[in-house]
Amino acid sequence: MSTDLTLSRTERTRLHRLRERGRSDRAELHAVLDAGLICHLGVLVDGSPVVLPTGYGRAGDLLYLHGSTANRSLLAADGQDACVTVTHLDGMVCARAIFHHSMNYRSAVVFGRPRLITDGPGKLAGLQAVTEQLIPGRWAQARPPTRKELAATRLLALSLDEASVKIRTGPPDDGDSPDAALGRWAGELPLTAAWGQAVPDPALPPGIAVPPHILARVGTAAFPLRPGAEGAAGG
Numbered sequence: 001m002s003t004d005l006t007l008s009r010t011e012r013t014r015l016h017r018l019r020e021r022g023r024s025d026r027a028e029l030h031a032v033l034d035a036g037l038i039c040h041l042g043v044l045v046d047g048s049p050v051v052l053p054t055g056y057g058r059a060g061d062l063l064y065l066h067g068s069t070a071n072r073s074l075l076a077a078d079g080q081d082a083c084v085t086v087t088h089l090d091g092m093v094c095a096r097a098i099f100h101h102s103m104n105y106r107s108a109v110v111f112g113r114p115r116l117i118t119d120g121p122g123k124l125a126g127l128q129a130v131t132e133q134l135i136p137g138r139w140a141q142a143r144p145p146t147r148k149e150l151a152a153t154r155l156l157a158l159s160l161d162e163a164s165v166k167i168r169t170g171p172p173d174d175g176d177s178p179d180a181a182l183g184r185w186a187g188e189l190p191l192t193a194a195w196g197q198a199v200p201d202p203a204l205p206p207g208i209a210v211p212p213h214i215l216a217r218v219g220t221a222a223f224p225l226r227p228g229a230e231g232a233a234g235g
């Protein structure tokens with residue numbers, strides 16, 4: 001496991017286009033991953049590429065992916081080359097020219113060979129990481145998995161050793177071009193997603209209040225920006 005504070009550049013993670021948007025700080029990778037809820041897992045299944053959305057959790061420099069033991073892509077990913085992406089769309093960038101329109105975003109790409117976790121404590125730790133990533137505070141509130149439930153769950157761990165981060169923020173990049181004289185509107189249209197009000201299960205008996213870890217999330221940003229995080233503007 002890497003403890004390097006800098007992301008290492010490999011043939012696969014070296015950005016070819018708009019390199020100024022790349023980030024080399026491992027903390028930036030963690031920030032993008034920690035702000036996310038789902039990733040896309042790309043893997044070859046029976047020789048054909050498949051990219052599927054799935055939940056995940058980060059603990060240190062490991063990314064945990066979980067699902068049913070019948071999940072075909074998790075089965076295929078065990079010990080095989082895989083690619084995981086996490087994307088946050090932060091807004092639309094409207095330029096004067098169609099060509100220069102863009103999006104503000106934070107995204108991470110991770111390459112590696114996920115490893116199947118089979119030991120009980122390791123499996124519980126990984127499932128806790130996934131649960132806490134999706135709903136912080138939930139692990140302590142919900143009933144823990146039984147042995148049978150654990151046996152029906154496949155858990156993979158992917159090292160964050162080989163990863164890249166790309167971030168764009170800011171206005172369109174044609175503000176100082178001849179098109180600026182056209183008098184057409186240009187600017188950013190930010191996108192923010194927030195958690196809604198909790199809806200109690202109608203099957204709940206009376207007297208069970210919404211727990212604090214759920215209440216604390218209501219109205220907060222779903223894909224929070226790290227305070228002070230800035231990215232590279234450009235087309």
Ligand SMILES: Cc1cc2nc3c(=O)[nH]c(=O)nc-3n(C[C@H](O)[C@H](O)[C@H](O)COP(=O)(O)OP(=O)(O)OC[C@H]3O[C@@H](n4cnc5c(N)ncnc54)[C@H](O)[C@@H]3O)c2cc1C
Pocket residue numbers: 012013014015016017087088089103105106107108109163164165166
């Ligand atoms: C929300 C969003 C929307 C986008 N829309 C478009 C679009 O419409 N058209 C378009 O051309 N591009 C778009 N991009 C950028 C796109 O992801 C690629 O970065 C870009 O197209 C360059 O592709 P390439 O194959 O030349 O990558 P290369 O630069 O050759 O990629 C080399 C390596 O760089 C890293 N890398 C590349 N892109 C990313 C990334 N986004 N995040 C993290 N690491 C990365 C990977 O490790 C990859 O293997 C978008 C990105 C995001 C996040």
